[in-house]
Amino acid sequence: RGGPKNLPIAEVLVDDDDCPENSRQKHKPKLVILGSGWGSVAILKTLNPEDYHVTVVSPVNYFLFTPMLPSATVGTLELRSLVEPIRLIVSRAKGHFLKAEAVDVELSEKLLEVAQTNAQGEECHFYLPYDKLVLGVGATTNPHGVKGLENCHFLKDIEDARLIRNKVMQNLEQACMPTTSDEERRRLLSFVVSGGGPTGVEFAAELFDMLNEDLGRSFPKILRNEISVHVIQSRGHILNTYDEALSKFAEARFAHDQVEVLTNSRVKEVQKDKILFSQKDENGETVTKELPMGFCLWSTGVAQTELCKRIANKIEVQTNKHALETDTHLRLNGAPLGSVYAIGDCSTVQNNVADHLVHFLRSMAWEKGKDPEKMEITFPEWRDVAQRVKKRFPQASDHLRRLDKLFEQYDKDQNGTLAFGELHELLLQIDSKLTSLPATAQRAHQQGQYLGRKLNKLAQAAPGMTANEVDYGDLDEAVYKAFEYHHLGSLAYIGNSAVFDFNGLSFSGGLMAVYLWRSVYFAQSVSLRTRILLAMDWSKRALFGRDMMN
Ligand code: FAD
Ligand code: MG
Ligand code: MG
Ligand code: MG
Ligand code: MG
CATH class of the missing domain: 3.50.50.100 (FAD/NAD(P)-binding domain)
Structure with a gap:
């Protein structure tokens, strides 16, 4: 002892x-x-x-x-x-x-x-x-101080997935009971996802696919018309840490699939049978709304x-x-x-992002043979800088969405170009928002x-x-280099076609994307055992559909 x-x-x-x-x-x-x-x-x-x-x-x-x-x-x-x-x-x-x-x-x-x-x-x-x-x-899951999270499901571990699967099936079965009223049936079939990040979006897409592809085969057809899927997102867009094109693609896809996306919305409380949230409308006014629900997934970031x-x-x-x-x-x-x-x-x-950024600027000036302090950056040049920043610090993408707005805002003297000082200030502002790697x-x-x-x-x-x-x-420094993160692209799976973001090369939609997505994950997958099991699951689903049971 x-x-x-x-x-x-x-x-x-x-x-x-x-x-x-x-x-x-x-x-x-x-x-x-x-x-x-x-x-x-x-x-x-x-x-x-x-x-x-x-x-x-x-x-x-x-x-x-x-x-x-x-x-x-x-x-x-x-x-x-x-x-x-x-x-x-x-x-x-x-x-x-x-x-x-x-x-x-x-x-x-x-x-x-x-x-x-x-x-x-x-x-x-x-x-x-x-x-x-x-x-x-x-x-762990971030509760964001919201009341009633005991009425939610989470998706972090294998046990969470099991509970979700059981709950979804239970709601579908209950919806078929002769004693269930129409209103109650609609509530049971209202699925809410709180959080428009990759986990929430992927879950919503998977759920939607399952309801579309397999429900009709084994459940009464009438259920299909009463099902609704909703995604509640606090920001203006879903997948907001991805490239803008990708988040737009996902939104368009959801709009087409009738998955409701509620942006600029914050969940206030989750009750047993409904969810209360506030939403900012176009005039910036906040209104409180409620949504009856039979299932809620809480996936709003980590703590x-x-x-x-x-x-x-x-x-x-x-x-x-x-x-x-x-x-x-x-x-x-x-x-x-x-x-x-x-x-x-x-x-x-x-990682001193600001240092990297200043380095960027100096090397840009050097390439152009200019004195950095006297450099005036035009809008196309600014777009180029932003692209490089995004590549090196993918987590900055969200802060670099409205490039024209930012340019206008920091062009203090409104002469149509950014002086070195103006650009530096802009980048520092972004740096202060970047706290961590994804x-x-x-x-x-x-x-x-x-x-x-x-x-x-x-x-x-x-x-x-x-x-x-x-x-x-300090042997570490002596024997090995410092850690450097290499962004290899983010992947999100959106309703049977993947959204793919590889080093600024965006690629979305279609069957090709599905195979690309699968092969990427096959390659990352850790063992032959896992690879074989996944391949068997996919073949089984392609041949027989999903098992609609607990
Ligand atoms: P984890 O993989 O979470 O491992 C933590 C480990 O620590 C666990 O084994 C846990 O049991 C153990 N542990 C916890 N507390 C203790 C303790 N006190 N003592 C000892 N052990 C402890 N990332 C992607 O890049 N692409 C994706 O598509 C993607 N999809 C995701 C989908 C879902 C549903 C989720 C939940 C995450 C997803 N992620 C994805 C994120 C990714 O899973 C995490 O970033 C990654 O798991 C982090 O790895 P880690 O080793 O830090 O922690
Ligand atoms: Mg670990
Ligand atoms: Mg893990
Ligand atoms: Mg301390
Ligand atoms: Mg200027």
Whole structure:
């Protein structure tokens, strides 16, 4: 026992002497990885086995292929096809796995506090010592302080998808009861999605496809006319972090499919049978409305987990309310150097966007052979700058929608060009709005891969090191470059045709898009097992339609 809370310390794990390899690893530096999601799995797939004594701690013993989760809610894919046993992945990396939840970290003692429920059903805590700790715990759903969220469904985990599937089926069955009134039937068949981001939009599209393609075959035809799907979005557009063309395409698609999109609307309260929201009309006046509903999905962005909040509270320099801040080497700011890293949705990299932007401007002036301070930027040039900014910082797209408006607004002297100072101010304004990299699997995967490669280098740089001897200090900088995010395009699935955004090359609609979308995800998919399961699900659906049952 020991540490600040005098808990048992897990110096040895059950399988430390399982085989000669494990015995050899026992004295290697202890690498503890939290979470079994995109970030953590990417590390495990990159790490050289045997350089570290690796332990993965996660409350779930599977990896979830989240981009396909919306498809599982309506039976396009089977739930089982989207998960992969984490123990398989861990054992390939010659690591150890503990199905438990990390609850706290003692940063100076390098002890991780872990909670687990024992055979008697009691919660017990212990310390797991580490030399290096990686936080890859993801994020939780953001409640935005709205009342009545117990009446909503969420879509984060496999269990959520199961609950949604059951609820949708239950509503359809209830709608067929002779005792159900017409009004009640319409309510049961009113599906509301709160949040116009990719998850909400994909779910709405999947739901709509299912209702259109499979409902008529097994349910009374009359239901089709009474079904309604609504998307409530606080901003002016759905998919507002994507390219404007893509969000327009999605909106047009929904308009055609009669999926109602309520923009500039904020949910006030969710009751058992209706949802209350306020909507800004064209004159900027706010009116309160209500919508009867039989099902509500809450998908309005992410918030910090309890563990991350606790860690942020312990460290003075961690002041960001949304995520843990790291330096460009992904080291947690304020923790002993080289001992704690944070990746994926739980983290954000402090990247001086403003510096990059000024650099952009200077190189642009240089290309034109002009003095940057005296440069006057015309509208086409400004469009070019904006394009480059969007490419480098995709999360800026939302702030660069109305290029003409911005130009007008910052052209203070109204001479039709932006002076260097005017442009600089504009970019600074955008910089202040950019807080983080996008919360995507793509980013988590890149960060995990980066960290895996760096950990391999570190092991080479300090060979033969054993646990407790290691003081990495600022070795990170010496052995490996800083993390750089590469935006590979965002994908959203809109009603049987994908919306595709690849490095500014927008591409949307049609069957081609569907295949493109599927092949991209096949390639990203982690194992042959998953690939085969998904292919079987798709073929089954193509041949027989979706299973309309719980
Ligand atoms: P996660 O993958 O969320 O993993 C976090 C892990 O930490 C989990 O295993 C969790 O159980 C574990 N954990 C939590 N708390 C603790 C604790 N205290 N101790 C130990 N372990 C803990 N991104 C895309 O790029 N493209 C998409 O199409 C896309 N679609 C999505 C659809 C849905 C429905 C959802 C929910 C997300 C989607 N995303 C998509 C986002 C993507 O899933 C996330 O950005 C990604 O999962 C982040 O990876 P991560 O490793 O940070 O966290
Ligand atoms: Mg993870
Ligand atoms: Mg996951
Ligand atoms: Mg703090
Ligand atoms: Mg001017």
